[in-house]
Amino acid sequence: MWKNISGNAKIGLSLFLMYRMQVVMVVFDEGINFLVPICLWFGLYRGNPGLIVNGMNLQDLFTYTFLTLILDVISRTELTWILRRGIRSGDLAIEFLCPCPVPVSLISSDVGIVMVEIPSLLFIVLIATPFLRPVAPASVWSFVGFIFSAIMAMILKRIIAILLGTIAFWTLEGGGLIMSASLIIDVLSGGLLPLAFYPHAFRDVLSVLPFQGLVNLPIEIYLGKVQGNQMWLSLLGQGVWTLVFVGIAALVWRTATKRFVVQGG
Amino acid sequence: MTQALKFYVRSLNLSLKARRQYPWDFAVGFINSLMKQAALLISIYALLSQFHQLGGWSFPALLFLFSLRMVCHGLYAFFGSPLRDLPSIVDRGDFDRFMLRPVSPLLQVIGAANIAAAYDFLVGVGMLIFSWKLVNISISVANLFVLLLTLVGATLILFAIELISASMAFWLIKTGNLPWILFWFEEKYIIYPMNIYVRPLQAIMTFFLPFAFINFYPAAWLLHQTTRGAFLPAQAGLFVLPVGVVCITIAFQIWKAGLRRYRSTGS
Numbered sequence A: 001m002w003k004n005i006s007g008n009a010k011i012g013l014s015l016f017l018m019y020r021m022q023v024v025m026v027v028f029d030e031g032i033n034f035l036v037p038i039c040l041w042f043g044l045y046r047g048n049p050g051l052i053v054n055g056m057n058l059q060d061l062f063t064y065t066f067l068t069l070i071l072d073v074i075s076r077t078e079l080t081w082i083l084r085r086g087i088r089s090g091d092l093a094i095e096f097l098c099p100c101p102v103p104v105s106l107i108s109s110d111v112g113i114v115m116v117e118i119p120s121l122l123f124i125v126l127i128a129t130p131f132l133r134p135v136a137p138a139s140v141w142s143f144v145g146f147i148f149s150a151i152m153a154m155i156l157k158r159i160i161a162i163l164l165g166t167i168a169f170w171t172l173e174g175g176g177l178i179m180s181a182s183l184i185i186d187v188l189s190g191g192l193l194p195l196a197f198y199p200h201a202f203r204d205v206l207s208v209l210p211f212q213g214l215v216n217l218p219i220e221i222y223l224g225k226v227q228g229n230q231m232w233l234s235l236l237g238q239g240v241w242t243l244v245f246v247g248i249a250a251l252v253w254r255t256a257t258k259r260f261v262v263q264g265g
Numbered sequence B: 001m002t003q004a005l006k007f008y009v010r011s012l013n014l015s016l017k018a019r020r021q022y023p024w025d026f027a028v029g030f031i032n033s034l035m036k037q038a039a040l041l042i043s044i045y046a047l048l049s050q051f052h053q054l055g056g057w058s059f060p061a062l063l064f065l066f067s068l069r070m071v072c073h074g075l076y077a078f079f080g081s082p083l084r085d086l087p088s089i090v091d092r093g094d095f096d097r098f099m100l101r102p103v104s105p106l107l108q109v110i111g112a113a114n115i116a117a118a119y120d121f122l123v124g125v126g127m128l129i130f131s132w133k134l135v136n137i138s139i140s141v142a143n144l145f146v147l148l149l150t151l152v153g154a155t156l157i158l159f160a161i162e163l164i165s166a167s168m169a170f171w172l173i174k175t176g177n178l179p180w181i182l183f184w185f186e187e188k189y190i191i192y193p194m195n196i197y198v199r200p201l202q203a204i205m206t207f208f209l210p211f212a213f214i215n216f217y218p219a220a221w222l223l224h225q226t227t228r229g230a231f232l233p234a235q236a237g238l239f240v241l242p243v244g245v246v247c248i249t250i251a252f253q254i255w256k257a258g259l260r261r262y263r264s265t266g267s
Helices: A002-017 A021-047 A058-075 A080-090 A102-115 A117-133 A138-169 A174-189 A198-206 A216-223 A228-258 B001-020 B023-051 B059-092 B094-101 B106-111 B115-134 B141-167 B178-189 B199-208 B216-223 B234-261
Strands: none
Touching: A021 A117, A021 B023, A021 B178, A058 A117, A058 A138, A080 A138, A080 A174, A080 A228, A102 A138, A102 A228, A102 B106, A138 A174, A138 A198, A138 A216, A138 A228, A138 B115, A174 B023, A198 B001, B001 B023, B001 B115, B001 B178, B023 B059, B023 B115, B059 B094, B059 B115, B059 B141, B059 B178, B059 B216, B094 B106, B141 B178, B141 B216, B141 B234
16 A cells, blocks of 8 residues: 555656646745735734734734745645546546555645645745744744644645545536635635634634634644643644544545446546 | 637637536526635735724725726636636647637637636626725716726736736646636735735736736726825826737737747647
8 A cells, every 4th residue: 555655646746847837836836825915914014013913913924924835835735626627537437446545546646746845845934934034933842733733734634625626526517616615714724814813703613613723723833822731622623623524525435436427438 | 800700709609508508507606706705805804804904995995906806807707717728738739629720729719708707707796886885986987987998908918918828838838837826826916905015026016917907006096095105106097908908919929929839749
């Protein structure tokens, strides 16, 4: 099984690196994602850089942006669209012939592409750090908690991506729905705006949903906004949600593949 | 020219006909568009409920800015967004068959209408009317004329940028999602006032990729809103159409150069 996974990862990486322009575009894309929130925070805090809003000052926001980009790079996945294309074209049928469960095969190929994001990650760290001067983690345990949370965020993001991709088993035209769902998850996870800026009642609802584990929770742990027992409880909650989603994805996959019919070749 | 137009209209009708095979799709797509825009607006509203203004623009003014972008984008995307598929068409070697047919390859590529964009357009029109009332712009001939020029000019600008980025496929083959990246760039940046961005970025979005003319300058003119910190005064909003014409002229030259250079990737 491990040979299959590592083999797929290598193939995914090689395919991606074939065209240099593609790699350049990935770096350019990071630049875009980096500049919008920075300019937004500058625009909002202009004339009042010492302002603190719901516990977040300007430096916290810069750090938030920095870490959001890092989380985005390591969690980035094309699984939804790969799955959707494979279902619509019928090419997914070939994946079923592999001696490896299809979702595992897809995820391992995706992991290969994550490796090519490492230059983007380095770009963010090298270029962004002197400008943003992100703060150090609140404590050693905050950093450890952040790492655990980030790993779970990576896994959860991919599970959600596969779930979104399975929409294509039921509808031929789910592209718009997938994009909307992705944007909504972005909002609910704190990817677009830190959850601290939302009204209290909205924040309370979001704190029990799994999506805050994708962005907001890891960063709040890093910044020390969530620490001690609260941190460990939050990590446990994130782990439980991850397992729940793995279960949901397995069930949906089993149901979906029963109705998968490929016509012709 | 008449033949080409007939082909395009027929092609659009066929794609609409194909879409009508999914009767629930319209309702789902419309709700989709509403949810997507609502998610973005909730974020902006949450932000401004804490800070009250962004670059001198209040929430109603930002709503107008947002809506104007949606309407212009929806209109352009309905006709022009199939261009984003060009890089993958060239990569697969499918562009060869477009070259063999007695119809302009460009018309063949954009022949399928993007119905999802129609939803954005409709939602955008609704929001524009609502925000028009909120910001108290008078419904005068001059204002409506400026709005019409903005729609046409902005559509030309967006189409031109999409055409140029798609044409890069003739040289680079794998453009690394360049058309999509520019789409996301436009979607993320121009929902906020241009004057909050750093000068180099403003320069890019005013003189290189003229996204600022799509909604910021026209909105600033219509709302008598400040452009303090931006490169140009609000009166630049009156020049959207000439900017659009210049952009589309350049874009067509690049497209034609790309066609002359095209070498098939095989299939």
